[in-house]
Amino acid sequence: MEQKEFYTIFTSLKDKVFRYARAILSDVEEAEDVTQDIFERLLLNKNSVLEFNNVESYLIRSTKNLCLDRVKHRNVVLKNSENIKNLSNHVVEPELEQKEMAGMIRTIIDRLPKKQKMIIHLRDVESYNFDEIFDATGIDPNAIRVNLSRARKTVKEELIKTMNYGL
Amino acid sequence: MDYREIKTLLEKYLEGESSIQEEDELKRFFNENENIPEELLFAKKLFRFFGDEKTIEYTKEFEHKKPRRKINLYTLSGIAATLLLALFFVFSNYKTKEKIIYAYINGEAITDINIAKEQTKQILYATSQKISTGIESLNRVGDLMNPELLIKK
Numbered sequence: 001m002e003q004k005e006f007y008t009i010f011t012s013l014k015d016k017v018f019r020y021a022r023a024i025l026s027d028v029e030e031a032e033d034v035t036q037d038i039f040e041r042l043l044l045n046k047n048s049v050l051e052f053n054n055v056e057s058y059l060i061r062s063t064k065n066l067c068l069d070r071v072k073h074r075n076v077v078l079k080n081s082e083n084i085k086n087l088s089n090h091v092v093e094p095e096l097e098q099k100e101m102a103g104m105i106r107t108i109i110d111r112l113p114k115k116q117k118m119i120i121h122l123r124d125v126e127s128y129n130f131d132e133i134f135d136a137t138g139i140d141p142n143a144i145r146v147n148l149s150r151a152r153k154t155v156k157e158e159l160i161k162t163m164n165y166g167l
Numbered sequence: 168m169d170y171r172e173i174k175t176l177l178e179k180y181l182e183g184e185s186s187i188q189e190e191d192e193l194k195r196f197f198n199e200n201e202n203i204p205e206e207l208l209f210a211k212k213l214f215r216f217f218g219d220e221k222t223i224e225y226t227k228e229f230e231h232k233k234p235r236r237k238i239n240l241y242t243l244s245g246i247a248a249t250l251l252l253a254l255f256f257v258f259s260n261y262k263t264k265e266k267i268i269y270a271y272i273n274g275e276a277i278t279d280i281n282i283a284k285e286q287t288k289q290i291l292y293a294t295s296q297k298i299s300t301g302i303e304s305l306n307r308v309g310d311l312m313n314p315e316l317l318i319k320k
Contacts, residue, residue: 010229018225035225043231105216125220127187149183156181159209 006046009055010039016056016126017063023121024067026110034066057135064118064137071114108158109151116151119144124152168196170204177210194218 017038022031038059042049049058109117118137122128130141139147176193179185185193197203197211198218268276269283277283 007229014225014229015223019220019223022223023220032225032227036227036230039229040231101212102216102219105213121220124190124217127190129187145183147183149181152181152183155213156209159213163209163212 006039006043009042013056013059014039017059019125020060020063020118020121021067023109023117023125024064024114025070026106030070034063034070037066038063054135057132060122060136061138068114104162105155105159108155108162111158112151112154113147115139115143116147116154119147120151120155123148168192170207173207177207 014035018031018035021034021038022028025031025034041062042055042059049055109120112120115137119133119139122133122136128136130144133139133144134141137144173193173196176185176189180190180193193210194214194217197207197214200211203211266276266278267280268278269280270277270286272286277286
């Protein structure tokens with residue numbers, strides 16, 4: 001892969017990778033870190049990646065795996081910490097205090113199960129069709145539809161609750 | 168598009184059965200219309216959110232952090248290995264070249280093992296001769312054990 005080719009891919013896909021990482025991790029700094037990591041890996045494995053006819057789905061898949069690794073690690077760190085209660089209070093409270101709508105919706109989506117979170121992001125933010133979601137997640141189209149429907153319904157209910165509470 | 172159609176589309180959306188095209192229509196509708204009935208306000212907020220999310224960009228430049236670190240590691244381990252090898256040779260050379268001092272004779276260090284052996288033999292021989300001459304007078308100690316002999320003398 002030429003340097004130029006790499007930067008073309010970086011420029012066209014960096015935002016998607018970053019948004020996806022951010023959706024899974026709900027942490028901007030960590031998502032930036034993952035984005036950097038993903039493209040470093042692309043540069044290192046450039047030849048094997050070129051064999052994929054779809055670099056985008058390869059990158060989105062790698063992003064998912066890397067993020068889930070980090071989430072796992074994070075859980076271990078949390079479990080090992082004595083201040084689990086304090087930490088979780090710190091994470092949740094400032095987000096609830098943010099009366100900004102985006103913050104609230106992000107929190108609602110963040111609380112969804114992993115699969116639903118990934119699918120609703122890929123579909124409703126990135127407008128992926130079911131085949132593309134399948135390529136990126138390995139989840140079969142019927143399960144995608146079920147998970148997507150559950151995610152959307154939960155977000156709707158929670159959002160209405162939050163809005164009523166706010167009024 | 169009237170609200171009945173929109174509601175039907177929303178139902179499809181919630182079931183996960185709407186097409187991307189239909190979802191685009193929903194997004195457009197809610198973004199363009201300000202006066203949305205309260206029961207559909209959530210959809211306006213939601214589609215607005217999705218639209219905003221898609222505009223988020225990764226603003227950092229790509230840095231060749233890790234590859235450089237990797238090269239450094241390779242280089243470092245290379246240097247370390249070379250050093251170790253060099254040290255090994257220097258040390259083993261030093262060991263073989265280093266002369267073992269077997270003895271000092273008249274303040275002179277003897278490093279040749281054959282000369283040392285020869286010298287040692289000579290010293291041992293000289294000492295044993297001295298010892299064997301001295302031993303003769305010790306024979307008389309045995310006489311002390313025989314009172315008869317003592318008396319005779």
